[in-house]
Amino acid sequence: xxxxxxYDKIWDAHLVDEAEDGxxxxxxxxxxxxxxxxxxxxxxxxxxxxxxxxxxxxIAVPDHNVPTTPDRVDGIKNEESRIQVEALDHxxxxxxxxxxxxSDIRQGIVHxxxxxxxxxLPGMTVVCGDSHTATHGAFxxxxxxxxxxxxxxxxxTQTLIQQKxxxxxxxITGTLPPGVTAKDITLTVIGRTGTAGGTGHVIEYCGEAIRxxxxxxxxxxxxxxxxxxxxAGLIAPDEKTYQYVKGRPHAPKGGxxxxxxxxxxxxxxxxxxxxxxxxTIRAEDIAPVVTWGTSPEDVLxxxxxxxAPDDFEGGKVEAAKRALDYMGLEAGTPLREVEIDTVFxxxxxxxxxxxxxxxxxxxxxKKIKDGLRAMIVPGSGLxxxxxxxxxxxxxxxxxxxxxxxxxxxxxxxxNPDQLAPGERCAxxxxxxxxxxxxxxxxxxxxxxAMAAAAAVTxxxxxxxxxx
Amino acid sequence: xxxxDKLTGxxxxxxxxxxxxxxxxxxxxxxxxxxxxxxxxxxxxxxxDDDGNExxxxxxxxxxxxxxxxLVTGENFGCGSSRxxxxxxxxxxxxxxVIAPSYADIFYNNCFKNGILPIALPQExxxxxxxDAEKGANARMDIDxxxxxxxxxxxxxxxxxxxPFRKHCLLNGLDDxxxxxxxxxxxxxxxxxxxxxxxxx
Ligand code: SF4
Numbered sequence: 283x284x285x286x287x288x289y290d291k292i293w294d295a296h297l298v299d300e301a302e303d304g305x306x307x308x309x310x311x312x313x314x315x316x317x318x319x320x321x322x323x324x325x326x327x328x329x330x331x332x333x334x335x336x337x338x339x340x341i342a343v344p345d346h347n348v349p350t351t352p353d354r355v356d357g358i359k360n361e362e363s364r365i366q367v368e369a370l371d372h373x374x375x376x377x378x379x380x381x382x383x384x385s386d387i388r389q390g391i392v393h394x395x396x397x398x399x400x401x402x403l404p405g406m407t408v409v410c411g412d413s414h415t416a417t418h419g420a421f422x423x424x425x426x427x428x429x430x431x432x433x434x435x436x437x438x439t440q441t442l443i444q445q446k447x448x449x450x451x452x453x454i455t456g457t458l459p460p461g462v463t464a465k466d467i468t469l470t471v472i473g474r475t476g477t478a479g480g481t482g483h484v485i486e487y488c489g490e491a492i493r494x495x496x497x498x499x500x501x502x503x504x505x506x507x508x509x510x511x512x513x514a515g516l517i518a519p520d521e522k523t524y525q526y527v528k529g530r531p532h533a534p535k536g537g538x539x540x541x542x543x544x545x546x547x548x549x550x551x552x553x554x555x556x557x558x559x560x561x562t563i564r565a566e567d568i569a570p571v572v573t574w575g576t577s578p579e580d581v582l583x584x585x586x587x588x589x590a591p592d593d594f595e596g597g598k599v600e601a602a603k604r605a606l607d608y609m610g611l612e613a614g615t616p617l618r619e620v621e622i623d624t625v626f627x628x629x630x631x632x633x634x635x636x637x638x639x640x641x642x643x644x645x646x647x648k649k650i651k652d653g654l655r656a657m658i659v660p661g662s663g664l665x666x667x668x669x670x671x672x673x674x675x676x677x678x679x680x681x682x683x684x685x686x687x688x689x690x691x692x693x694x695x696x697n698p699d700q701l702a703p704g705e706r707c708a709x710x711x712x713x714x715x716x717x718x719x720x721x722x723x724x725x726x727x728x729x730x731a732m733a734a735a736a737a738v739t740x741x742x743x744x745x746x747x748x749x
Numbered sequence: 750x751x752x753x754d755k756l757t758g759x760x761x762x763x764x765x766x767x768x769x770x771x772x773x774x775x776x777x778x779x780x781x782x783x784x785x786x787x788x789x790x791x792x793x794x795x796x797x798d799d800d801g802n803e804x805x806x807x808x809x810x811x812x813x814x815x816x817x818x819x820l821v822t823g824e825n826f827g828c829g830s831s832r833x834x835x836x837x838x839x840x841x842x843x844x845x846x847v848i849a850p851s852y853a854d855i856f857y858n859n860c861f862k863n864g865i866l867p868i869a870l871p872q873e874x875x876x877x878x879x880x881d882a883e884k885g886a887n888a889r890m891d892i893d894x895x896x897x898x899x900x901x902x903x904x905x906x907x908x909x910x911x912x913p914f915r916k917h918c919l920l921n922g923l924d925d926x927x928x929x930x931x932x933x934x935x936x937x938x939x940x941x942x943x944x945x946x947x948x949x950x
Contacts, residue, residue: 298932298935298936298939299932299935301914303912303913303914303917304912304913304914305912305914307929307932307935307936309936309939309940309943311950318779318780318832319831319832319833321782322782322783322784322833325782330926332926335936339950346779347780360780362780362781363780365780365782366780366782369782403949403950405947406950411831411833412830412831413829413830413831413855426855427830427831427855428831428855428858429831429832429833429836429855429858429859429862430784430833431833431859431862431863431925432858432862434926435925435926435929438926438929438930439926439929439930439936440936440940441929441936443914443925443928443929445912477767477825477828478767478824478825478828478851478853481825481851481852481853481854482854511825511828511853511854513854534949538948538949539949541948541949542947542949545946545947577767577769596766597764597765597766597823597824598766600764600765600766601765601766601767604765694776695776695777696776696777696779696780703799713769713771713829713830715769715771715772715829716771716772716794717771717772717775717776717794718771718776721775721794721799722799
């Protein structure tokens with residue numbers, strides 16, 4: 283047998299059929315569904331009179347549209363949002379899918395709920411009509427986003443028609459310096475390779491600095507594989523993975539746990555496996571970073587200055603001009619002088635307990651800058667409950683943060699949490715595209731610790747100065 | 750699904766790199782539970798000002814490009830979210846073919862499910878076509894999927910590559926789900942094997 287990568291192994295274990303033209307039918311173990319990308323898929327099934335092949339392997343949760351203020355128990359005011367969430371309520375019920383409604387404490391962002399409930403396990407294939415499905419790769423699961431037609435395809439057949447991607451290895455050697463986090467790793471990789479650097483590839487993240495990350499940190503890294511253009515991101519499972527999974531509601535138990543472990547322990551890339559692309563970054567070379575532009579590849583260390591369009595080449599010159607204009611930034615301005623109006627800590631990138639702990643550590647005993655709007659939005663009801671139990675919520679509230687209910691919130695502004703035109707936000711989410719957080723809103727991406735530091739000073743800030 | 754075999758149409762030039770799905774269709778329009786009606790919101794934030802008036806400079810607002818059926822654009826087109834609303838919006842506007850040096854994976858995939866042909870070509874050839882598109886409404890391009898060719902308004906012929914399975918589905922307007930359901934015995938067999946090997950799934 284020839285040497286295989288982790289991706290090759292998972293792929294081979296899920297291959298149903300291979301056609302002569304190179305397209306393959308891949309079996310899907312878990313299908314996660316949310317309200318925005320699924321209504322047309324269910325409608326398609328109804329119109330064609332098709333049933334779900336495996337409703338028990340499908341879970342649904344509303345997250346994108348739901349308000350995060352306490353009054354949401356009285357219903358969603360925006361009519362279109364309400365209709366979308368109601369459509370999911372009905373579809374989940376009619377088709378017999380496990381469902382976590384807004385009123386359930388387990389509700390939250392789909393990519394946080396899946397792992398939390400033990401739906402995501404090593405070696406699985408996981409899909410969702412959402413590009414940040416890459417998050418689940420942290421467990422050594424092959425996980426990627428699909429479009430609505432594919433959602434319908436998976437609902438009806440439990441398979442996907444796929445072309446195999448290439449293998450890319452991203453190795454982070456050494457030890458991260460203090461103040462540098464998983465978010466800085468993933469942003470630095472994208473800054474290095476560009477948003478198309480991983481196109482056509484599945485990335486496996488490896489190396490000492492990746493192994494040292496908690497499961498939460500690994501999810502942050504894999505979450506943004508998609509911003510690097512990759513189909514999916516993967517991290518081989520290890521003791522940390524098994525510990526995280528063990529005892530979760532839908533994790534295997536007893537004899538099945540033993541059986542699963544036996545297979546999971548074979549899930550790693552063989553030493554002499556072939557890589558189509560490889561990059562290595564020294565952890566010591568990674569600094570706390572922020573984005574300055576409107577593409578996640580527009581990454582610089584916080585100690586840097588806003589670049590000029592002429593610093594770039596080709597089509598990027600025009601894109602940089604447009605980005606600076608949109609962001610209202612002057613070339614040459616030190617990033618640490620850029621003032622912000624809003625801080626958003628949350629999203630499927632950084633809405634887990636470890637992220638809230640990192641923010642609380644910076645905020646303990648401090649107040650946010652006067653006049654600033656700052657919110658913390660836990661990724662799930664359970665994360666929220668845990669943060670309250672650990673006393674983190676009190677730290678946030680005393681510092682002046684709004685303490686919200688779980689949802690996507692200001693990551694994408696499909697719900698009431700939005701930036702006004704021209705407002706500038708320090709955000710822990712994953713996209714800084716034009717209008718992403720609200721029309722005309724300006725987004726700087728960073729880690730939770732960096733966002734917390736920015737909340738205190740009212741400008742982009744090097745968290746190391748506060749440590 | 751609508752078939753795609755040949756297309757003769759106006760090509761609109763949009764020479765920007767990394768056009769993301771938020772630019773193609775901003776999230777406020779994702780609240781629909783239908784696939785149609787998104788064409789008026791295509792490129793919404795580049796196309797309209799804050800008061801909802803058309804921005805005359807934007808290519809699809811120019812009289813000569815209002816009926817464009819082909820879009821020539823920069824690399825990494827369609828990056829960002831998995832929203833199929835992006836090809837739905839293009840389709841609803843009337844764009845049936847996109848030409849760019851490269852695409853984001855999911856967007857590329859989604860195009861084929863909606864009868865849109867995304868053509869990837871080397872940078873220089875895209876630039877040639879961009880110049881052709883800039884000539885306006887007289888510059889009709891011919892796209893022939895069967896022959897895998899693009900013919901410019903000057904008669905220059907450029908060939909393109911495409912995966913045979915996707916070509917076949919697009920040419921015949923085939924529905925993926927029906928195709929896969931024909932393989933139900935293979936799926937049954939797989940599930941049987943998986944139930945023994947990985948019963949916890
Ligand atoms: S938190 Fe943001 S990126 Fe994550 S699923 Fe929600 S909208 Fe998408």
